[in-house]
Amino acid sequence: MADWLSPEAWTAVRLSLCVAFWAVVWTLPLGIAVAWLLARREFPGKALLNGIVLLPLILPPVVTGYLLLLSFGTRGPVGGFLQEKFGIVFAFRWTGAALAAGIMAFPLMVRAIRLSIEAADRRLEQAAGTLGASPVWVFLTVTLPLILPGIIAGAILAFAKAMGEFGATITFVSNIPGQTQTLPSAIYAFLQVPGGYEAAFRLVLIAVLVSMGAVLLSEWVAQVVARRIGGG
Amino acid sequence: MLDVAVRHRLGNFALDVAFRAPLGLTALFGRSGSGKTTVVNAVAGILRPDAGRIALGDRVLFDERLNLPPWKRRVGYVFQDSRLFPHLTVRQNLLYGRWFAPKGDGPTLETVVDLLGIGALLARRPTLLSGGERQRVAIGRALLARPELLLMDEPLAAIDEARKAEVLPYLERIRDATTVPVLYVSHSVAEVARLATTVVLIDGGRVVGQGTAAEVLSDPGSVAALGPREMGAVIEARIAGQEADGLTRLDGAAGPILVPQVAGAVGTRVRLRVQAQDVMIALNRPEGLSALNILPAVVREVRIGDGPGALVQLSVGGEVILARVTRRSAVVLGLAPGLACFAVLKTVAIAPGDIGR
Numbered sequence: 001m002a003d004w005l006s007p008e009a010w011t012a013v014r015l016s017l018c019v020a021f022w023a024v025v026w027t028l029p030l031g032i033a034v035a036w037l038l039a040r041r042e043f044p045g046k047a048l049l050n051g052i053v054l055l056p057l058i059l060p061p062v063v064t065g066y067l068l069l070l071s072f073g074t075r076g077p078v079g080g081f082l083q084e085k086f087g088i089v090f091a092f093r094w095t096g097a098a099l100a101a102g103i104m105a106f107p108l109m110v111r112a113i114r115l116s117i118e119a120a121d122r123r124l125e126q127a128a129g130t131l132g133a134s135p136v137w138v139f140l141t142v143t144l145p146l147i148l149p150g151i152i153a154g155a156i157l158a159f160a161k162a163m164g165e166f167g168a169t170i171t172f173v174s175n176i177p178g179q180t181q182t183l184p185s186a187i188y189a190f191l192q193v194p195g196g197y198e199a200a201f202r203l204v205l206i207a208v209l210v211s212m213g214a215v216l217l218s219e220w221v222a223q224v225v226a227r228r229i230g231g232g
Numbered sequence: 233m234l235d236v237a238v239r240h241r242l243g244n245f246a247l248d249v250a251f252r253a254p255l256g257l258t259a260l261f262g263r264s265g266s267g268k269t270t271v272v273n274a275v276a277g278i279l280r281p282d283a284g285r286i287a288l289g290d291r292v293l294f295d296e297r298l299n300l301p302p303w304k305r306r307v308g309y310v311f312q313d314s315r316l317f318p319h320l321t322v323r324q325n326l327l328y329g330r331w332f333a334p335k336g337d338g339p340t341l342e343t344v345v346d347l348l349g350i351g352a353l354l355a356r357r358p359t360l361l362s363g364g365e366r367q368r369v370a371i372g373r374a375l376l377a378r379p380e381l382l383l384m385d386e387p388l389a390a391i392d393e394a395r396k397a398e399v400l401p402y403l404e405r406i407r408d409a410t411t412v413p414v415l416y417v418s419h420s421v422a423e424v425a426r427l428a429t430t431v432v433l434i435d436g437g438r439v440v441g442q443g444t445a446a447e448v449l450s451d452p453g454s455v456a457a458l459g460p461r462e463m464g465a466v467i468e469a470r471i472a473g474q475e476a477d478g479l480t481r482l483d484g485a486a487g488p489i490l491v492p493q494v495a496g497a498v499g500t501r502v503r504l505r506v507q508a509q510d511v512m513i514a515l516n517r518p519e520g521l522s523a524l525n526i527l528p529a530v531v532r533e534v535r536i537g538d539g540p541g542a543l544v545q546l547s548v549g550g551e552v553i554l555a556r557v558t559r560r561s562a563v564v565l566g567l568a569p570g571l572a573c574f575a576v577l578k579t580v581a582i583a584p585g586d587i588g589r
Binding site for chain 2: 132134138146
């Protein structure tokens, strides 16, 4: 197995899994909050927020990557601040890849969660309120369990999208083997050298397997949760 | 004691009601669209009325300066559609409100489970319950949140007739066991006659009658809100004996009355609904008649309607009974206040559902 993939390719696979995992972790709380705002609240600038959330889906990924470089680069306003105050660096690090992948996956995640919040039965939340639960408790004990299938679906979708993110990542953090070379970047790199086709193909196989696995997992989890909620 | 005064406008429907609900079960009664649910939602804090004041004892829930959110009102709400949490078991549903209720006295899980007969359901999920079971769990859930007022919005409306008969006795037990006022919305006279200690009659967004169930339901003035077919008296009696041929003898202020069998020991209190259209009036004691109950009566009031009917309020012993006859009969018999006559009541006209505790 070890010779089937070169150490370099293995590193890329591991890095990609790590990047996708952290991309989901940092976007999930934000995604739930934004989805809730969009589904439940009317406020000035709602259309604008919706537009900003969707932007990564519409913009060329290279543009998103470039904008990230401008703002989160070491000399960018946000990146400079974070480096100075907290020592957090994004540019040309795997953390930057997680940031870029998370932003690219964000619209998909928000959409899935928003749909489930819109479908959640508000009458149950009302009932919880009459039983003494404040809005925060209602959200934690009623809304959250009810929208769990949507959250899981959104998270897995985002994970798969983050695994495959290429354009914004390579623009923002480049393609440094062992540091920022994710699976798609590695495939791209293998395709650039003569004789790299076979190694690229093996990585492609892994990408397909991981994506299929994610989809199957999400279906299975959604079924289990639905059975729990629906009456098992 | 619950004090309600609410004004609210919904489109071109104007609601303007004021009433008090003492301890016991106060039925908010009216046809669909009369504004009952709006009132209850305002009391629960789910709907903010345009103006008014709602207070529980000396605790103000709503007035021009204050609008407590639902979770701070301590008002238990049993919804028409039960609204049990599908992701929790019956036990978890029952205990949900306990998390948020202040520490103190209140019914325990055991007492409520016993009271409602839901012990066998505790481990189940709500989706697997029947409509009647679901409502019983919803009632238990509201009780266990230790409310200072219990609201019930047509809790039997979504249940089929057979299940209603199953749940009604539990509602009677709740009425007698709780130490908080119960505000009960209904458009079924039969339910109100059985359950209510106080009735608030609502029609077209206004209170048109208020008093005990016996007073309001036998007041000929309630006919506009109730409809003539639903008019009838509610009388109190005790079981005096069980007859060998399947009848039960009741004794009360109205005198002895024979009804189809009612389970219960001698001395058990029952309340009986006697519909106006089931009562006949005779000037002389009829003979050779199949009806078993012939009660000496005195006419108190005759109300001639717009149609062919007339409502006659009769004084029978210490009770009031209502009879619905035709205008023609009223004229032929010369029915007028003070006239002595006999009220004739067929035993089989009294349905088992008309007899409650």
